[in-house]
Amino acid sequence: MSTALRPSACPGLLRIVQALDGGICRIKLNGGSISADQADVVADAAERFAGGVIEATNRGNLQIRGIGQQSAELIDLLLAAGLGPKSAAGDDVRNLMLSPAAGIDRQMHFDTRVLAEQILDTLQSHPRFHELSAKFAVQLDGGEALAMLEHPHDLWLSAFEREGETLVAFGLAGCPTGPALGAVALENAHALVVAVLELFLDLARPEHTRMRHLLDELPISAFLEQLKTRVQINAVIAWQRAPAAQGLHIGAYPQTRSGEVYVGAVPPLGRLDPSMLRGIARLARQFGDATLRFTPWQSLLLPNVKETNASAVLKGFERLNLLSRASEPLAHLIACTGSAGCVKGVADTKQDAGHLATLLPSALDVHLSGCRRSCAAAHCASTTLLAVSPGHYDLYFRDAAQPGFGALHARNLTIEAAATLLAGRARSPIDA
Ligand code: SF4
Structure with a gap:
């Protein structure tokens, strides 16, 4: 793995950025998901090589703060646990946000995880995409009820159904609740992402690090015309993403499969310590599928919990000082x-x-x-x-x-x- 990285002020897994309280390492999680075993490794790394502060970020990632002299050892430990990118240059571009309930949400139009895996593979393996800014970000919304729809993304995709067919609407430099530029058939969604990113890189000057910078100078209609020469796009007629319900990231909610729920809670102000993270991993093994998902609300959930075990998980969260009731101001x-x-x-x-x-x-x-x-x-x-x-x-x-x-x-x-x-x-x- 090459370790040559372009300069960026953003922390990554391989780029520890210094702050007043020590180094920061950001661990990007595919769809916010991490296995219980990997969570234990993050807890160990934070305890052994840093001050023990672990943060849930607003993109569903994790970061370790207060890293001291042993940053190389910390990075090695995380890489050995499979938490790194496919190539060093691919770390920064792993910015694809999904619903934390991808694949299990009752309202979803399709399970976004397979397409997300394809997009993440392409982002990491296509050298051209390594020219994108570490902040350049894509959202893939499957229409889930549990969805963060307020974070602007450079490119967003949002699924909907028309006459029995799943289509994917898309827009630039905005959110799925805003106007869509067009739509593609689901099987063309990956090609759309590649075409949008390649066109952006073809047109952007070095100072255009984000889509909005390019669109400040180029009419969006001109971008769309060029895009149509690269991928088949349908017009979107009177489609509007339904607003997301609020508060579905705290508490227990039914999944697609009857009798199963996901259970969510909020670490106070997005911060965990190693024993909290290990405790959550234990709950995931005991009551869930041994995975955890982090959310854009700086919170987390355990997917695939039997409905009958939901209260045990909620009690477990409380014992770990997580906030699992929506009525709690913190x-x-x-x-x-x-x-x-x-x-x-x-x-x-x-x-x-x-x-x-x-x-x-x-x-x-x-x-x-x-x-x-x-x-x-x-x-x-x-x-x-x-x-x-x-x-x-x-x-x-x-x-x-x-x-x-x-x-x-x-x-x-x-x-x-x-x-x-x-x-x-x-x-x-x-x-x-
Ligand atoms: S918003 Fe907060 S964390 Fe970010 S630069 Fe300002 S003071 Fe620092």
């Missing part, structure tokens, strides 16, 4: 690393989020960000607290008419003041 808060581990952070967002959770009377989705980079949220949260100084935040509410975090509502709030304001707003039928 299960709905997300926070970046903040000043405790990031030089750009102006407040200790994780600690402040923990404090905020104790003050909120009910479950509200709130994102705390240590600076404008918004590492914890790939989407615009309904409420954002942006740090302006230690313990103080500006408050924004999502507003489709305003870019970034939305509309600025109040400045320089303490956590207590933010909690009071949010609690009052939650009680107000006008503002809620």
Whole structure:
């Protein structure tokens, strides 16, 4: 395996990026899935060669923080467990997001995992695609009820049915809930991905690292016209992706096979320690199929659990300090690393989020960000607290008419003041 990698600020499995609290290694998981044995290895690696902090990311991946001098040993351990890419240069392009309930969701139009495997193989084995930015990302949505539909992707695909045939709608630099550019037959979906990525690389200049950069200069209709010469595309007539239901990542939900459920829970603020991860792996072996899936909500689920064992899994999660009830405020808060581990952070967002959770009377989705980079949220949260100084935040509410975090509502709030304001707003039928 060649270890020559292009420069990037993003951590990868083979590229440990330094932060205030040590090195960060990001482990990309196919469809968010990891075996219980591999989870044990991640726990061992975090314990032996790092400070023991494991994070669930908002792309359904894992990362180990606080890595010290033994980064080579840590990488070797992870590679030996089969957690690496097929080639060193293929690590960065393994950015394909699926529903965490791929293949088991009752609402899905097809099991996306086989196609996802093909796409991931091509991304890693096609040298041309290694020119893509480490942030360039593709979403494959099979129509599942459990779906993150708010993260913009450079290319998204979303399945639907028309006259008994499964078709795949697609769009660029957006989300499946936005307008589709066209659709292809399911058997042409892989060819579509290859054609879109090759056309992007043909047209993009070096400064166009993301699809949106190219489309700032090139009309999307011109991109589509060229794409039509490479792959057969059908027009999409009056199709719109149904919005995803909220909260399906916490608790137990039925799968396609009767009598089976998946059971989800949230590690507080996306963080696990090695004993939590080992405990979850044990639950997966005892009650599931010895696999875990991580989700874009910085949470996890155990698939293929017998319905009769769901309460035992939920109790097991609670014993491990995972949040398995949607009513718990902390299960709905997300926070970046903040000043405790990031030089750009102006407040200790994780600690402040923990404090905020104790003050909120009910479950509200709130994102705390240590600076404008918004590492914890790939989407615009309904409420954002942006740090302006230690313990103080500006408050924004999502507003489709305003870019970034939305509309600025109040400045320089303490956590207590933010909690009071949010609690009052939650009680107000006008503002809620
Ligand atoms: S959002 Fe800013 S402060 Fe938070 S982790 Fe990212 S760069 Fe650091």
